[in-house]
Amino acid sequence: MxxxxxxxxxxxxxxxxxxxxxxxxxAYPITPQTHIVEDISQMIANGDLTNCEYVRTESEFSAASVxxxxxxxxxxxxxxxxxxxxxxxYEVLFSIAGMRLPCVLAMANRAVSSPINIxxxxxxxxxxxxxxxxxxxxxxxxxxxxxxxxxxKIGEDPRVMLPVMVNMDGFLITHLYEPVETYDQKxxxxxxxxxxxxxxxxxxxxxxxxxxxxxxxxxxxxxxxHNAQIRAKEVIEEVAAEFGKKFGRYKGGLIDTYKMExxxxxxxxxxxxxxxxxxxxxxxxxxxxxxxxxxxxSYRPFPVEALRAALKEAEIVCVLDRNISLGGEGAxxxxxxxxxxxxxxxxxxxxxIIGLGGRDTTVEDIKNIVKKAQxxxxxxxxxxxEWYKLDVEILPEGI
Amino acid sequence: MAALEDLFASGHRACAGCxxxxxxxxxxxVTGPDVIITNATGxxxxxSTPYPESAWKVPWIHSLFENSGPVAAGIxxxxxxxxxxxxxxxxxxxxxxxxxxxxxxxxSGVMERGHDILYICYDNEAYMNTGIQRSGxxxxxxxxxxxxxxxxxxxxxRPKKNAPAIMAAHGIPYVxxxxxxxxxDFTKKIRKALTIEGPKYxxxxxxxxxxxxxxSALSIEILRLAVETGLYPLYEYENGQITSVKKIKDRKPxxxxxxxxxxxxxxxxxxGGDKEIEKIQxxxxxxxxxxxxxxxxxxxxxxxxxxxx
Amino acid sequence: MAEFKQRLTTGLVAMPGTxxxxxxxxxxxxxxxxxQEKCIGCKRCADSxxxxxxxxxxxxxxxxxxxxxxxYCKGCGVCAYECxxxxxxxxxxEK
Amino acid sequence: xxxxxxxxxxxxxxxxxxxLIAVAAFExxxxxxxxxxxxxxxxxxxxxAFARIADRQIRxxxxxxxxxxxxxxxPSLISAVDVAGGVRxxxxxxxxxxxxxxxxxxxxxxxxxxxxxxxxxLEVIGLPIVNTALLGAFAGATGEIRLESVNKAIRGRFAxxxxxxxxxxxxxxxxxxxx
Numbered sequence: 001m002x003x004x005x006x007x008x009x010x011x012x013x014x015x016x017x018x019x020x021x022x023x024x025x026x027a028y029p030i031t032p033q034t035h036i037v038e039d040i041s042q043m044i045a046n047g048d049l050t051n052c053e054y055v056r057t058e059s060e061f062s063a064a065s066v067x068x069x070x071x072x073x074x075x076x077x078x079x080x081x082x083x084x085x086x087x088x089x090y091e092v093l094f095s096i097a098g099m100r101l102p103c104v105l106a107m108a109n110r111a112v113s114s115p116i117n118i119x120x121x122x123x124x125x126x127x128x129x130x131x132x133x134x135x136x137x138x139x140x141x142x143x144x145x146x147x148x149x150x151x152x153k154i155g156e157d158p159r160v161m162l163p164v165m166v167n168m169d170g171f172l173i174t175h176l177y178e179p180v181e182t183y184d185q186k187x188x189x190x191x192x193x194x195x196x197x198x199x200x201x202x203x204x205x206x207x208x209x210x211x212x213x214x215x216x217x218x219x220x221x222x223x224x225x226h227n228a229q230i231r232a233k234e235v236i237e238e239v240a241a242e243f244g245k246k247f248g249r250y251k252g253g254l255i256d257t258y259k260m261e262x263x264x265x266x267x268x269x270x271x272x273x274x275x276x277x278x279x280x281x282x283x284x285x286x287x288x289x290x291x292x293x294x295x296x297x298s299y300r301p302f303p304v305e306a307l308r309a310a311l312k313e314a315e316i317v318c319v320l321d322r323n324i325s326l327g328g329e330g331a332x333x334x335x336x337x338x339x340x341x342x343x344x345x346x347x348x349x350x351x352x353i354i355g356l357g358g359r360d361t362t363v364e365d366i367k368n369i370v371k372k373a374q375x376x377x378x379x380x381x382x383x384x385x386e387w388y389k390l391d392v393e394i395l396p397e398g399i
Numbered sequence: 400m401a402a403l404e405d406l407f408a409s410g411h412r413a414c415a416g417c418x419x420x421x422x423x424x425x426x427x428x429v430t431g432p433d434v435i436i437t438n439a440t441g442x443x444x445x446x447s448t449p450y451p452e453s454a455w456k457v458p459w460i461h462s463l464f465e466n467s468g469p470v471a472a473g474i475x476x477x478x479x480x481x482x483x484x485x486x487x488x489x490x491x492x493x494x495x496x497x498x499x500x501x502x503x504x505x506x507s508g509v510m511e512r513g514h515d516i517l518y519i520c521y522d523n524e525a526y527m528n529t530g531i532q533r534s535g536x537x538x539x540x541x542x543x544x545x546x547x548x549x550x551x552x553x554x555x556x557r558p559k560k561n562a563p564a565i566m567a568a569h570g571i572p573y574v575x576x577x578x579x580x581x582x583x584d585f586t587k588k589i590r591k592a593l594t595i596e597g598p599k600y601x602x603x604x605x606x607x608x609x610x611x612x613x614x615s616a617l618s619i620e621i622l623r624l625a626v627e628t629g630l631y632p633l634y635e636y637e638n639g640q641i642t643s644v645k646k647i648k649d650r651k652p653x654x655x656x657x658x659x660x661x662x663x664x665x666x667x668x669x670x671g672g673d674k675e676i677e678k679i680q681x682x683x684x685x686x687x688x689x690x691x692x693x694x695x696x697x698x699x700x701x702x703x704x705x706x707x708x
Numbered sequence: 709m710a711e712f713k714q715r716l717t718t719g720l721v722a723m724p725g726t727x728x729x730x731x732x733x734x735x736x737x738x739x740x741x742x743x744q745e746k747c748i749g750c751k752r753c754a755d756s757x758x759x760x761x762x763x764x765x766x767x768x769x770x771x772x773x774x775x776x777x778x779x780y781c782k783g784c785g786v787c788a789y790e791c792x793x794x795x796x797x798x799x800x801x802e803k
Numbered sequence: 804x805x806x807x808x809x810x811x812x813x814x815x816x817x818x819x820x821x822x823l824i825a826v827a828a829f830e831x832x833x834x835x836x837x838x839x840x841x842x843x844x845x846x847x848x849x850x851x852a853f854a855r856i857a858d859r860q861i862r863x864x865x866x867x868x869x870x871x872x873x874x875x876x877x878p879s880l881i882s883a884v885d886v887a888g889g890v891r892x893x894x895x896x897x898x899x900x901x902x903x904x905x906x907x908x909x910x911x912x913x914x915x916x917x918x919x920x921x922x923x924x925l926e927v928i929g930l931p932i933v934n935t936a937l938l939g940a941f942a943g944a945t946g947e948i949r950l951e952s953v954n955k956a957i958r959g960r961f962a963x964x965x966x967x968x969x970x971x972x973x974x975x976x977x978x979x980x981x982x
Contacts, residue, residue: 004829005826005829006822006825006826006829006835006837008822023476023477023480023481024473024476024477024480026473026476032841051480051481051482052480053476053477053479053480055472055473055476055512056512057469057505057508057512058504058505058507058508058511059504059505059508061465061466061469061505062466062469062472062505062508062509065462065463065466065468065469065470065472065473065505066469066470066472066473066476067473068462068466068470068473069437069460069462069469069470069471069472069473069474069475069476069477070473070474070476070477070480071473071477072460072470072473072474073435073473073474073477073478073481073483074477074481074483075476075477075480075481077473077477091463092462092463092466095462095463098719098720099462099719099720100718100719101719118841118843119841140862161718161719169864171838171839171841172838172864175838175839175841176836176837176838176864177821177822177825177826177835177836177837177838178825178834178835178836178837178861179829179834179835198718199717199718199719199721201435201458201459201460201474202435202458202483203432203433203434203435203457203458203487205458206432206455206456206457206458206459206724207458207459207721207722207723207724208448208453208455208458208459208460208721208722208723208724209458209459209460209461209719209721210448210460210461210462210720211448211449211450211451211452211453211461211720211721211722212444212445212448212449212450212461213450213720214449214450217450217451217716217720220716221716221720224716224718272864273864274862275861275862275863275864276862276863276864276865278862279862279863358841360865360866361865362865362866362868363863363865405760407760408724408725408726408727408728408760409727409728409732409759409760409761409777409779409780410727410728410729410730410731410732410779410780411727411732411759412727412730412732413758413759414782414784415735415736415758415759415782415783415784416758416782416784416785416786417758417784418758420758420759421756421757421758421786424758424760425755447727448722450714450720450722451714451722451723451726452722452726452727452729452730453722453723453724453725453726453727454725454727455724455725456724456725457724582755582756608784614785615784615785615786616784616785616786616788616789616798617789618758618784618786619756619786619789619790620789
């Protein structure tokens with residue numbers, strides 16, 4: 001039976017993975033993902049998760065390879081990783097998506113080396129954005145866990161057949177305790193039918209997977225993956241709505257908005273920073289500042305139409321990126337500018353690089369960003385891209 | 400015209416006389432249809448599956464260059480977890496580059512974790528798919544495009560990596576070397592491996608006609624010479640111990656093997672080449688000693704080998 | 709025979725044995741010709757051909773006889789070399 | 804919303820203490836949150852954990868800079884860490900120490916209360932594990948969480964005799980610090 005309990009994010013995510021009945025789990029330990037796979041190990045050891053093979057690999061590369069093979073053989077799979085581990089999986093991630101295998105991966109978002117840094121930002125997943133995986137970002141423990149269940153339903157939909165990466169901020173979700181509602185197995189079984197793919201590796205019906213595509217087929221094969229991503233937009237919305245109906249929790253589809261009615265200033269971000277932003281927006285709204293939030297839940301597929309609609313009345317948009325495409329700008333900032341360029345309404349846009357490598361973001365920080373937006377609206381010069389709270393004092397002289 | 404029954408079908412695009420294609424055809428004759436194959440990136444992968452064609456009549460998957468082993472492990476886990484294991488065999492294939500070099504770390508993981516799979520490395524002794532570059536399995540003095548012979552080099556200056564011994568050190572139940580030049584030996588070992596539960600490793604010597612620079616008609620003959628000279632000993636490890644060795648009667652001098660291959664032709668032209676051939680002879684002699692290859696201990700003939708027409 | 713172009717499947721899944729639609733016979737310079745008189749039906753040619761070209765085509769009452777499927781014979785000469793009774797000759801392909 | 808910061812040393816169960824506060828508050832029908840300050844330090848190094856209690860869902864996930872309450876699990880931390888940093892003037896520092904608050908000379912406008920949790924833990928649990936005793940003291944001194952809820956939280960985390968002993972320690976500490 002479903003019940004509410006204070007739970008570490010990792011545990012909630014492991015519980016969600018369990019009720020989806022994965023047949024093969026494969027992972028390699030990496031901070032801050034470890035609690036998830038430890039919990040699943042314990043569930044198997046206790047006999048709470050049965051008919052499940054847990055393959056403890058010697059690297060994330062192999063973990064990804066194992067789930068690819070297992071999924072190709074017709075099994076539902078689960079894995080979790082973060083940071084360097086995700087980078088080590090990188091090559092397999094592309095292969096899984098290209099082969100249209102709907103694996104589900106919990107990504108405990110963390111910064112990448114060098115310098116080594118074990119804390120949270122979004123660089124690991126952002127750098128895999130072109131892999132063909134659907135990328136969903138969760139705001140809190142409940143949403144992260146709920147998204148695991150939705151991820152299987154989205155990925156396995158015949159219109160989609162793509163792997164799904166559920167992104168959850170490392171530590172800020174994985175290691176944070178808060179009340180979470182757990183799942184009733186029967187309800188999950190009703191929501192998520194068993195995995196039954198059109199093609200699988202089976203001697204009774206042999207097929208060849210991973211064939212070589214020569215130039216006359218490659219473009220079309222890539223287009224099909226892209227097309228599946230585009231079709232996933234409606235599936236993500238549908239699944240979110242269906243989940244909401246079934247479990248009584250709806251957190252938005254491709255995007256979610258908060259106090260966007262009459263908001264001249266829109267803040268756009270992904271992940272757990274949204275919670276802190278909501279508190280800041282409440283305070284600012286009370287003080288009469290017309291500010292609201294657009295939360296991107298699905299980064300891939302990128303919800304161009306939904307974002308255009310949500311931002312159609314904003315005069316200025318501040319994008320908070322917890323990543324940096326070095327030599328470029330924040331990835332979400334770039335994508336959103338691209339999405340709005342040919343839109344009927346193109347607001348002014350400011351990009352902020354914030355919260356890299358675990359740097360804490362507070363309500364005050366959000367208010368400061370809104371002040372910059374107000375200054376820009378007031379005609380002041382504000383740089384288009386800011387590394388928020390960059391400590392110039394510690395930079396070498398001359399930079 | 401009678402239908403062709405092979406599970407590795409005709410129409411694949413391997414070179415004329417390809418030893419590796421012969422290996423695949425023969426392999427599936429042994430396994431029959433109840434098998435799932437993973438195949439590392441390499442010649443055999445590209446020549447057998449140019450979409451929409453496939454030479455495979457059994458379930459087959461290619462993912463990447465270095466993950467044939469772990470993908471097979473995933474398949475095995477899936478069959479077990481979903482209750483579909485039955486008698487279905489899971490076989491991972493890789494060339495020597497995919498196996499002994501880039502995939503070696505994760506292959507070690509697969510072997511150590513005890514998956515019930517058979518890994519077969521078809522060893523043609525260089526990266527043939529990309530144009531004959533040196534791998535860890537390239538033999539001493541072989542000319543490859545990344546170990547070319549030149550005024551001051553005789554080619555690859557490192558001996559072939561002893562992958563079977565490393566695999567055996569994992570404590571797995573079965574490791575064997577074989578050669579597609581010896582179909583009976585090959586068939587026997589594949590069949591035996593498939594009766595054993597747990598991880599198995601078989602390394603199959605197979606020719607690459609352009610890579611070795613051989614007359615395609617000699618594709619099988621050359622492989623026999625590799626064995627008959629002691630350069631490619633055929634043996635089995637069971638649970639870490641060598642339990643069988645293919646004995647050789649009247650071991651032939653290595654020259655007979657080398658002089659039919661362009662990859663070694665520099666040894667017959669360059670000053671000092673004879674010394675190098677002696678070194679290769681020494682490798683064969685050490686193999687003979689280590690594995691006890693000779694039926695009657697006899698020194699290799701000193702006379703020049705007969706030329707094959 | 710010409711290559712065929714096909715509608716894509718999800719994940720580019722290919723169907724088993726479809727390579728047979730691609731005839732590699734056009735690759736050869738020499739073709740293997742089996743003398744039916746000399747053939748002792750030992751099957752060595754069929755076992756040693758990487759392309760599965762030799763096949764059992766007749767039986768003279770005592771022995772099987774083998775022929776070559778020229779759709780696939782690439783003319784490598786392995787069968788001719790391996791034939792224990794020299795029943796196979798490599799002859800220049802007439803084009 | 805009430806914000807709590809816990810200072811301890813790696814291995815002393817600071818994160819568990821924060822978790823138990825969150826669980827107890829949830830038992831009381833409130834919303835709560837707990838998380839560690841994630842460091843790479845090992846056993847013995849100063850560590851920090853955070854907890855929040857509120858009447859509505861807690862969304863903010865930043866660290867706590869202006870706590871209402873500070874719990875110090877080890878008096879030796881006072882010289883190593885700015886345990887009183889940012890504490891609200893009407894707040895409270897609860898320190899595991901055999902000394903009187905004035906003897907600790909902590910620079911703060913907030914109230915400081917001390918409590919010899921180590922002694923109590925040794926007496927009741929038999930081990931110098933202070934976090935549950937401090938929880939009882941926190942419940943008693945602040946009234947932010949109910950004693951029964953703390954007990955429930957402990958029962959959910961520990962089994963059998965371990966739970967019994969910890970609950971006994973909580974009760975004693977609660978009574979000692981109750982006002």
